[in-house]
Amino acid sequence: MEIAIDEKTRLQVRRVYQAPVAAVYAAWTDPEQVKHWMGPSDDFGEAEVTSDLRVGGRYRIVMHAPSGEVHRVSGIYREIVPNKKLVYTWAWESTPERESVVTIEFKPSGDATELVLTHERFADSEARDKHQHGWNGCMDRLGRYLSR
Numbered sequence: 239m240e241i242a243i244d245e246k247t248r249l250q251v252r253r254v255y256q257a258p259v260a261a262v263y264a265a266w267t268d269p270e271q272v273k274h275w276m277g278p279s280d281d282f283g284e285a286e287v288t289s290d291l292r293v294g295g296r297y298r299i300v301m302h303a304p305s306g307e308v309h310r311v312s313g314i315y316r317e318i319v320p321n322k323k324l325v326y327t328w329a330w331e332s333t334p335e336r337e338s339v340v341t342i343e344f345k346p347s348g349d350a351t352e353l354v355l356t357h358e359r360f361a362d363s364e365a366r367d368k369h370q371h372g373w374n375g376c377m378d379r380l381g382r383y384l385s386r
Contacts, residue, residue, distance in 0.1 A: 248358040249370050253377045255351050257384045259344045262351040263321045265384060266342060267291055275383040277301045278375035293318055297326065313337075328357065336361045338369075353377075 255262050265271045269287035276285040276299055286300040298312040313327035322344055329337040338359040345352040355373060360366040 246363040247360040247366060248356070249360075249366050249373070250357075251355045251370070251373050251377060253353050253381065254347055255353060255381055255384050256349070257351055258349070259321050259346050259351045261384065262353060262380075263344050265380060266324065266344075266353075271383070272299070275379040276376055277379065278372040280379065291315065291318065313340075333361075336365065338365075353380075 257265075265275070267289070269289045272287045272289075273284045276287065277283070278301075281304040282301050285302075287297070289295070289297040291297075293315055295315050296312060297315070298310070301309040301311075303309065310331040311328060312331065313329055315324070315326045316339075317323060317325035324340075324342040326340055327337050328340050329335075338357060338361075341356045341358075343354040343356075345354065355377070357366075357369055357373065360369065
């Protein structure tokens with residue numbers, strides 16, 4: 239795991255998964271798979287995920303915290319290159335004016351896949367740090383999901 243934070247409004251997380259690119263891409267884009275791993279920790283359980291995977295299409299993710307708090311995020315797909323790259327906006331429904339951008343790159347690495355997540359245009363370093371924690375939890379859960 240490598241984390242590089244280039245500035246106050248950007249973070250990058252890299253992971254290598256022992257699965258082919260097509261499987262990692264499907265786990266990231268198929269709502270029936272995303273619901274199993276999207277959330278910062280295992281005690282979040284399954285997320286509710288809807289997605290219209292096309293440029294200009296919308297997605298929405300609802301995560302339920304163990305405290306009972308509900309976290310809702312949504313956005314619009316800006317770029318889709320199957321098995322290579324996704325770019326989409328990211329905005330919490332509680333703060334829709336704080337729209338940021340997520341780029342996911344899927345790179346073959348032998349029989350494995352390197353996934354590079356870049357999340358940028360955060361409102362401030364506090365938001366960036368909270369997302370760093372959340373994305374690392376999601377990436378851990380994704381790894382467990384893919385290895386099952």
